[in-house]
Amino acid sequence: MILSWLPEDISTFGPSIDSILRLIIYIVGVAFLLAEGTLLAFVILYRRREGRRASFVRGDSLRQLAWVLVPVIIVIFLDVAIDVRAKPIWDLVKEKRPPAALTVKLQSLQFGWEFTYPGPDGKFGKQDLVQTTTLTVPAGRVVLLLLGSKDVIHSFYVPQLRLRQDAVPGREIPVWFEATQPGKYDIACSQLCGVSHFAMKGILRVVTPEEFQQWVNQHWPKSGGEPGKSASGTGSSLSRTEG
Ligand SMILES: [Cu+2]
Structure with missing residues (x-):
């Protein structure tokens, strides 16, 4: 009900x-x-009734x-x-976090979201791709977010994922999810974080693994690699969809 x-x-x-x-x-x-x-x-x-006294x-x-x-x-x-x-x-x-197919660093700030995908080698620092507002992920794959904040406490909240986690300045908090259905879903900040808190909106775009690979190829045209793929070869299940 x-x-x-x-x-x-x-x-x-x-x-x-x-x-x-x-x-x-x-x-x-x-x-x-x-x-x-x-x-x-x-x-x-x-x-209250006539003739009846209250008791202490x-x-x-x-x-x-x-x-x-x-x-x-x-x-x-x-x-x-x-x-x-x-x-x-x-x-x-x-x-008990399952092994991640994709790792994305997520910075929250007054008043927005910043998503950093690692370069084709799977490591952060060199060829990172930074996206604002929209987080694109493949459906049916474990996604690990490393959640941080640049200023005050925010909270990453996607009701459809049943996921909410505070982002605390100075800390990197891991959260994982596996989305089952492609679609667009709202990302909300669920901690009152300032005057424009209400406008701190993001979009979670869940696409099929094939569409995700296309998106990756468009954004890393030269290498065609997979962001988030672990350098050791473990943890990436994205490539499995290609075979
Ligand atoms: Cu916020």
């Missing part, structure tokens, strides 16, 4: 993220109905304290349950 309001999911780990969202929405949904239902019932049952409840008997302690214990139990359920998903998204 509520989850059908979410934007479409184009990430390989999206269903896992959505399952946690679903669990949290069910838990807080039931808690909301119970709490508001009790509040409403008490408002009606104990409304200090909460110093165990029976009265239980009204606080029991909900606290339930909330802590549910909190731990969510953590246990989310741990393998956290590991998948944040800890």
Whole structure:
């Protein structure tokens, strides 16, 4: 129901993220109905009536304290349950990164995005290609972003990828994703970062591996190499699509 309001999911780990969202929405949904239902019932049952006096409840008997302690214990139990359920998903998204087919450095700045692709040798520094606003990646390939910031804290957010990560000045934070569907998706900054924060828009352009190779050939016409391909030959799966 509520989850059908979410934007479409184009990430390989999206269903896992959505399952946690679903669990949290069910838990807080039931808690909301119970709490508001009790509040409403008490408002009606104990409304002001002629001849009835209000009582002053200090909460110093165990029976009265239980009204606080029991909900606290339930909330802590549910909190731990969510953590246990989310741990393998956290590991998948944040800890165990699969080998990347493409690595792109991403700098965020007031107010925009700058994407640096390594040269045909797969190394940053010499023949890098710098693109602003649009990040072009192949579908069905693991993309690693090395996320940094040139000024203040920003946050890389693509709802369709179920991916959000803060960019912190002075740090390079790796994030990975594998997009499943070609298309154009908005990149938003989800940390209030200044007066033009609202205009800090980028575009994630997901293309087929064949189209990506064409794009690479257009931008590196002499070498025809693959940006992001690891120098050791490991980690690149882009070339596999050619065979
Ligand atoms: Cu920003």
